[in-house]
Amino acid sequence: MSDRQSIRPFLAVLEKDGALLRVPKPVDREFELSAFLSAADAGPALLFESVKGSSLRVVGNLLNSRARIASALGLSPSDIVPRIHEAIRAPVKPLRVATGVVQEIVETEAPLAQLPVPRFFEREERPYITAGVILARDPHTGRGNASFARFVIHDGRTAMVGIAPNHHLALFSRRAAEAGKALQIVVAIGAHPAIQLAACLYLGVGDDEIECAGSLLGAPVRMVPAKTVDLLVPADAEIVLEGEIDARQPLEEGFVSEYHGMYENYGPGFRTTFSALTHTKDAIYQAIEPGYHREHVYLGALPIAASLRSAIAVVVPNVRDVAVTEAGAGRTDIVVQLEAPRPGQARRAIFAAFAAVSLVKRVTVVDADIDPWDPVAVDWARVNRMKLERDLLLVPHAGTDRSESMEDGGLVTKAGFDATAKASDRVEGIERALPPQAQRDAARTWLMNNLPSERRGWLK
Numbered sequence: 001m002s003d004r005q006s007i008r009p010f011l012a013v014l015e016k017d018g019a020l021l022r023v024p025k026p027v028d029r030e031f032e033l034s035a036f037l038s039a040a041d042a043g044p045a046l047l048f049e050s051v052k053g054s055s056l057r058v059v060g061n062l063l064n065s066r067a068r069i070a071s072a073l074g075l076s077p078s079d080i081v082p083r084i085h086e087a088i089r090a091p092v093k094p095l096r097v098a099t100g101v102v103q104e105i106v107e108t109e110a111p112l113a114q115l116p117v118p119r120f121f122e123r124e125e126r127p128y129i130t131a132g133v134i135l136a137r138d139p140h141t142g143r144g145n146a147s148f149a150r151f152v153i154h155d156g157r158t159a160m161v162g163i164a165p166n167h168h169l170a171l172f173s174r175r176a177a178e179a180g181k182a183l184q185i186v187v188a189i190g191a192h193p194a195i196q197l198a199a200c201l202y203l204g205v206g207d208d209e210i211e212c213a214g215s216l217l218g219a220p221v222r223m224v225p226a227k228t229v230d231l232l233v234p235a236d237a238e239i240v241l242e243g244e245i246d247a248r249q250p251l252e253e254g255f256v257s258e259y260h261g262m263y264e265n266y267g268p269g270f271r272t273t274f275s276a277l278t279h280t281k282d283a284i285y286q287a288i289e290p291g292y293h294r295e296h297v298y299l300g301a302l303p304i305a306a307s308l309r310s311a312i313a314v315v316v317p318n319v320r321d322v323a324v325t326e327a328g329a330g331r332t333d334i335v336v337q338l339e340a341p342r343p344g345q346a347r348r349a350i351f352a353a354f355a356a357v358s359l360v361k362r363v364t365v366v367d368a369d370i371d372p373w374d375p376v377a378v379d380w381a382r383v384n385r386m387k388l389e390r391d392l393l394l395v396p397h398a399g400t401d402r403s404e405s406m407e408d409g410g411l412v413t414k415a416g417f418d419a420t421a422k423a424s425d426r427v428e429g430i431e432r433a434l435p436p437q438a439q440r441d442a443a444r445t446w447l448m449n450n451l452p453s454e455r456r457g458w459l460k
C-alpha cells in the first residue's frame with residue numbers, strides 16, 4: 001500500500017481484491033444513494049461515479065467488517081484490538097508540513113454547496129455528513145481531540161452539529177461558549193482509516209486521538225495549517241471543511257437515526273458556520289451509512305473494544321481480549337475474555353467495563369477457550385457455565401448515554417454475566433467430548449486435501 005494518509009491506498013486494495021463495486025449509473029442523493037449503501041450493507045464497498053448535482057464521486061461501505069478494518073490496517077482480525085491497545089499506550093505526535101494535497105482546491109464562497117451529502121432515512125428532515133473526523137482544541141488546555149459527529153446541512157455555510165453532551169467536542173464547545181466564543185474546528189473527510197478508527201477511541205480529556213492514529217499508522221500524521229482557522233488539518237485527506245461551532249446558538253434537528261437502528265429526537269444541537277472547503281483535485285466524498293449498518297457498527301466497535309481492553313487491564317491484568325457484539329451495534333454489549341480468572345475477577349472486569357464506557361449495558365465474561373467474537377460460543381458459555389442465581393449481576397439505575405434505546409431519565413439497568421467455568425460446579429469437569437487429538441488431526445488433513453477449496457470453510 002502507498003503511504004498516502006487517505007482512503008486511496010485502501011480503495012486500491014479493495015479494487016484489487018474484487019471488494020469494490022463501481023456504480024456508473026447516475027445516483028440521486030435524496031435516499032437513492034443511501035438505499036444502495038443499505039442494500040450492500042455487509043457486501044462490497046460502493047464507488048458512485050456519478051452523483052446527481054455534484055462533480056465529486058462518493059464512496060461508502062469501506063470499513064464494514066472486522067476483516068475489512070484488519071485489511072485497512074495491514075493486520076489480521078485478531079490483532080486489531082491488541083494493536084490499538086498498544087497505540088493508546090505509545091502515542092506518536094503529528095508532523096507539521098507546509099503543503100498538502102487536501103489544499104489543491106480552496107473554496108470560501110459556499111463551502112457546503114458542492115458536497116454530495118446524502119439524505120439517508122425516511123423520517124429525517126435533511127442530509128447530513130457522517131464521515132467527518134472533527135479536530136478541535138480544548139479552550140482550557142490547548143490539547144487536541146478527534147471525533148466523529150454528524151453535520152446536518154442547513155445552507156451553503158451553515159450546519160447543525162449533533163454531539164452527545166458527554167463527548168469531548170461538546171465539552172470544548174461549551175467551554176468556548178462560557179468564554180464568549182465559538183470553537184474553531186476542522187473536519188476531515190476521506191482521511192486514512194487509522195485516523196478514522198482513532199477518532200472513535202474513548203480516551204481521557206486531553207489525550208489526542210491524532211497521536212494514537214500516528215502510532216497505528218507507524219508514522220506521524222502529516223498535518224498542514226488550515227486556511228481560515230488556527231488549526232492543523234490532515235494533509236492527505238480527500239476533503240477538509242474549516243469553521244466554528246457556536247454552542248450559544250441552538251439549531252433544531254428533529255428525528256435522527258441512532259446506532260441501535262431506531263430513531264431518536266434529541267432536540268437542538270449547535271450551529272456550525274463553515275468558512276472554507278478544501279479538497280484534492282479529484283476528491284472522493286466518503287459517506288458512512290448511519291443507523292444500524294455495518295460500517296457505522298464496526299468503525300465504532302473496534303476502538304471501543306480496544307479502549308475497554310486498556311481500561312480493564314488496569315484492574316484485571318489477565319484480560320486477553322474484548323469483543324463488542326454486532327447485536328449491540330458495537331457499543332452496548334461486550335464480551336471480556338480472561339486468561340485463567342481467579343474467583344471474583346469476572347465481577348471486577350464487569351464493573352471496570354461499566355465504569356470505562358457509559359454506553360456499555362451488558363457484559364459477558366468468558367474463559368480463554370471461548371472465542372469472544374463468536375456469538376454462538378459465547379451463548380454456549382452463558383448456557384453451560386452459569387448458575388443464574390449466582391452469576392447474573394443486575395445493576396439498576398446505572399448512568400448511561402442519551403442514545404441508549406431503553407434509557408429512562410439517563411438511567412438503565414445494566415447486566416453482567418459471569419460465564420467463566422467455576423472449579424466446583426461440575427464433578428465431571430469441563431473437558432469437551434471429542435475424538436482423540438491424533439485422529440482429529442489426521443481426519444482434518446485428509447479433508448483439507450480432498451475438499452474443493454471453497455468448501456474448506458466447513459472445517460473446524
Ligand SMILES: Cc1cc2nc3c(=O)[nH]c(=O)nc-3n(C[C@H](O)[C@H](O)[C@H](O)COP(=O)(O)O)c2cc1C
Pocket residue numbers: 130131145146147148149150162163164166167168169199200201202203288296299300
Ligand atoms: C460514523 C460515526 C458517526 C458518529 N456520529 C456521531 C454523532 O453524530 N454524534 C456523536 O456524539 N457521536 C458520534 N459518533 C461517536 C463518536 O465519534 C465517538 O463516540 C467518539 O469517541 C467521541 O469522541 P470523544 O471520546 O473524544 O468525546 C460517531 C461515530 C462513528 C463511527
